[in-house]
Amino acid sequence: MQIKHIVLSVLFLFFFSSWDSREKLVMNIAGEWTVQLDSTDIGLKNGWQNSSFKQLMKLPGTTDDAGLGVPNKLKPGLEKPQMSHLTRKNSYLGAAWYTREITIPKNWKGKEFILKLERVIWKTNVWIDGKELSFEQNSVVAPHYFDLTQYLTPGKTHRLTIRVDNRKQFEISDDNMAHSYTNHTQIIWNGIIGKMEIEASDAVRITNLQIKPDISSGSAKVSLTFNNKTNKSAKGILSISAVNKKSKISVETLQKEIQIKAGESVVEVDYNMGKDVKLWSEFSPELYELKAELKAGKKESNAAVDFGMRSFSRKGSVLTINNQPVFLRGTLECNIFPLTGHPPMDKEGWRKVFGTAKDWGLNHLRFHSWCPPQAAFEVADEMGFYLQVELPVWALEIGKDQKTTDFLYAEAQRMINEYGNHPSFCMWSMGNELQGDMTVLTKLMNSLKAKDDRHLYTTTSFTFEKGHGDWPEPKDDFFITQWTKKGWVRGQGVFNSESPTFNKDYVTSVEGMTVPVVTHEIGQYAVYPKLDEISKYTGVLEPINFKSVKEDLERKGLINKAADYTNASGKLAVILYKEEIERALKTAGISGFQLLDLHDFPGQGTALVGLLDAFWDSKGLISAEEFREFSAPVVPLLRFAKATYTNNETFTASLDVTNYSAAALKDQEIVWSINDGNAVLDSGSTKAGISVGYNHKVLDLNESLQKITKATKLTIKVSLKGTNYKNQWNIWVYPQKQTIDYGQVVYTRSLEEAYKLLNAGKKVLLNPDWKKIKGIEGKFVPVFWSPVHFPKQAGTMGVLCNPSHKALADFPTDMNTDWQWWDLNVNSTTLITDKIEGGNPIVEMVDNFANNRKLASLYEGSVKSGKLVIASFDLTTDLEKRPVAKQMLISVLKYMNSSSFNPEAIKNPDVLKSILADQKEKGKEDAKSIY
Structure with a gap:
């Protein structure tokens, strides 16, 4: 009892020290609570x-923070429970009771009392001194508010009890994958996070303040909601003032006499922002603070909000900010915060x-x-970020349950009330990949448009619903999709099936589109887990998925390969993300892209698709400066036909420049060069005006490649002199007049013949028909999203080789896949070489992390007195039309005919019979088949 008395005394002092009466009368009720x-x-x-409990717990916080719930018992293993997502160290699903005593200041007499709990999952009930409030709160996106006026007495101590139930209340997601309610990234935590406070106010008060800017008139429509609990009408003086938060320049104050009805009422006022109003955008995130003050007799109330004078709109199929074209360079935020399992509630985390x-x-x-919390909007406002916010739903049966639909309407209204003023809140989708009754969504969207036209709206962020998803819904302001009825608008559908070309765009796919298109979740190229990331997980989540991969590699003796697997797969992802972004930029009618993702998504099958990890830290695959070469307000874009050439051809290209900066670039000097890594082979410059928007054919290049006498990688660089804007591309050039000299090497497609030749001491290049042998379908693109979530796909993650291996001396390559590998990869079958004892791979393929097999497409070894190279890509068909395959063959033969060819012995050569066994010829995997 004595300990309890001390604790309550400390809590009593804490309340008073955290109560600041200089502004609003607010009591901070954060601190230690008891929990059961x-x-x-x-x-x-x-x-x-009516009880207090023995267990102490800090709020804001979660039961996971406190170590409460069911402890994790999962051990590492490559099974779905371990690999599906990060693992909670302690899990709890159900009701939890939180209680403490509070003392209400004596000078709060005659006030109204409102309890605010900023963010909760999912339902809350409140008791004061054992008396239950007659209503509950149900929201996953907005604060829970409770009117405590009838239950609290100034000068007295009360017991405040809150019951939080984090069980699913409505069907807002399929398999709990919506990021508002999930264990895949955010966890289904129990507790209260963010602000916890009781505000005291007069009986006539401003309860909501909404501002609609009008940049054409330089004014703002101010909408004020009043709650008059005096039961009679009241006269009052309303004062409205604004100040630019950066310059501190004030706007003239407006005063107006108003009549405030009993109960709830709304008053609208037009407020002139003055002649020198500053507009908000990514280039000038000018914020204003607007204050509204009400004096009604002795009763006073005030409210203040930040807002921006901006118009985020569209002109036909082009998005605009303040009537200027804008291009969205975006990624997703899927509530990925691995240390806490919930989003930051302060600005520091969002910075x-x-x-x-x-x-x-x-x-x-x-x-x-x-929908993120208040702090996220505040930081986005300050930095000038355009946000697309969504209702907390990812469901496949929209409209089936009326209670769920009603909940979405209510959540939408709460989002307007809490976050609608933020200038960064530009776009609003009803949810992710929604399916079901699309008319229900249209009706919901139209109701929101009628209430709040400060944002642009779309029915859903793409959909697989039959008859929908390939063209906008009738009332969409913008359209998010991965394909249209005329074709793909993301590389997933083309990069593996079409030979590399850099003069293509998606203009045909969006022809006839009347609203702006934003490409949906482009990328999703899996990168092998970066295992040294494990030590960063010091919070409530344990990376058992990462540990499972690490243990598997250790067991197989492959742990020394882990870093190479990450680098090789990651650098392949880089080149694919670059081309994804550039194709979107090259397409008139596309107004932006949304990557999935710049950073990792450690849930939904461990989808490590990022160039950054889940902590927003770089993996070292590409620097931020290099990434900005193709993701910036101004981007030089080179259009050229292919990645590989022979030296009797001419390299022909044209330069486009996208300019979505704040102004045109007049008389801009453009500098270009072509180099081979050692010397500049050619260069030049020109001047051009770069207007805002898309600038087509700013420069043409026509360069003979005759001076290239050996296989060479060339880099074409373009920069805008005097700016930081630049870009670069690689091509590969091979001598056209080359003789294929087998020398001492015997070529065969038959394993049986190879055995006989090896027994006779021959050098053998075994190149079986890749269409008929066992193995994994050869692909250029890596695993899509996750090999755990989409297990049916052919799952490799790109080339891994040693560029200095002498077999590749005449085949210029980095350690990873680049565009010149396309022909070899798609015309191959990847061999599974786990059972080979001895020998060594020359060209490996990185396996997906759900299997971690030894894979190769070029393997060497000695058998008895003979020496062997196995190539599982096509080195025989139409070589004069396939210069890359011809060059690989030439390089391999030169190596095999040299004294350097002395491979390690294969101790069990008979195993090749099972590895290279015939199988029924399979067709190529279709890009949509993974779904």
């Missing part, structure tokens, strides 16, 4: 509303997110199936 879990729902029956995104050239974030 109630998984069997016996609390109410047993009178817990890391937006600051990193901006450093990597982005200006846009999409919040996939959730």
Whole structure:
């Protein structure tokens, strides 16, 4: 009892020290509470509303923070429970009771009392001194508010009890994958996070303040909601003032006499922002603070909000900011915060997110199936980020349950009330990949448009619903998709099936589109886990998925390969992301892209698709500066036909420049060069005016390649002199007049013949028909999203080789896949070489991390007195039309005919019979088949 008395005394002092009466009368009720879990729902029956509990816990916080719930018992293993997502160290699902005593200041007499709990999952009930409030709160995106006026007495101490139930209340997601309610990234935590406070106010008060800017008139429509609990009409003086938060220049104050009806009422006022009003955009994120003050007799109330004078709109199929074209360079935020399992509720945490995104050239974030807290909007406002926010839903049966539909309407209204003023809140989607009754979504969207036209709206962020998803819904302001009825608008559908070309765009796919198109979740190229990331998980989540991969590699003796696997797969992802972005930029009618993702998504099958990890830290695959070469307000874009050439051809290209900066670039000097890594082979410059928007054919290049006498990688660089804007591309040039000299090497497609030749001491190049042998389909693109979530796909993650291996001396390559590998990769079958004892791979393929097999497409070894190279890509068909395959063959033969060819012995050569066994010829995997 004595300990309890001390604790309550400390809490009593804490309340008073955190109460600041100089502004609003607010009591901070954060601190230590007592807590009791109630998984069997016996609390109410047993009178817990009248009790305190033995277990202490800090709020804001979660039961995971406190180590409460069911401890994890999962051990590492490559099974779905371990690999599906990060693992909670302690899990709890059900009701939890939180209680403490509060003392109400004596000078709060005659006030109204409002309890605010900023963010909760999912339902809350409140008791004061054992008396239950007659209503509950149900929201996953907005604060829970409770009117405590009838229950609190100034000068007295009361017991405040809150019951939080984090069980699913409505069907807002399929398999709990919506990022508002999930264990895949954010966890289904129990607790309260963010602000916890009781505000005291007069009986006539401003309860909501909404501002609609009008840049054409230089004014703002101010809408004020009043709550008059005096039961009679009241006269009052309303004062409205604004100040630019950066310059501190004030706007003239407006005063107006108003009549405030009893109960709730709304008053609208037009407020002139003056002649020198500053507009908000990514280039000038000018913020104003607007204050509204009401004096009604002795009763006073005030409210203040930040807002921006901006118009985020569209002109036909082009998005605009303040009537200027804008291109969204975006990625997703899927509630990925591995240390806490929930989003930051302070600005510091969001500065890391937006600051990193901006450093990597982005200006846009999409919040996939959730709405962020206040702090996120505040930071985005300050930095000039365009946000797409979504209702907390990812469901496949929209409209089936009326209670869920009603909940979405209510959540939408709460989002307007809480976050609608933020200038960064530019776009609003009803949810992610929604399916079901699309008319229900259209009706919901139209109701929101009628209430709040400060944002652009779309029915859903893409959909697989039959008859939908390939063209906008009738009332969409913008359209998010991965394909249209005329074709793909992302590389997933073309990069593996079409030979590399850099003069293509998606103009045909969007022809006839009347609203702006934003490409949906482009990328999703899996990168092998970066295992040294494990030590960064010091919070409530354990990376058992990462540990499972690490243990598997250790067991197989491959742990020394882990870093190479990450680098090789990651650098392949880089080149694919670059081309994804550039194709979108090259397409008139596309107004932006949304990557999935710049950073890792450690859930939904461990989808490590990022160039950054889940902590927004770089993996070292490409620098932010290099990424900004193709993701920036101004991007030079080179159009050319292919990646590989012979030296009797001419390299022909044209330069386009996208300029979505704040102004045109007049008389801009453009500098270009072509180099081979050692010397500049050619260069030049020209001057041109770069207008805002898309600039086509600014420069033409026609360069003879005759001076290239050996296989060479060339780099074409373009820069805009006097700016930081530049870009570069690689091509590969091979001598056209080359003789294929087998020398001492015997070529065969038959394993049986190879055995005989090896027994006779021959050098053998075994090149079996790749269409008929066992193995994995050869692909240029890596695993899509996750080999755990999409297990049916052919799952490799790109080339891994040693560029200095003498077999590749005449085949210029890096350690990873680049565009010149396309022909070899798609015309191959990847061999599974686990069972080979001895020998060595020359060209490996990185396996997906759900299997971690030894894979290769070029393997060497000695058998008895003979020496062998196995090539599982096509080195025989139409070589004069396939210069890359011809060059690989030439390089391999030169090596095999040299004294350097002395491979390690294969101790069990008979195993090749099972590895190279015939199988029924399979067709190529279709890009849509993974779904």
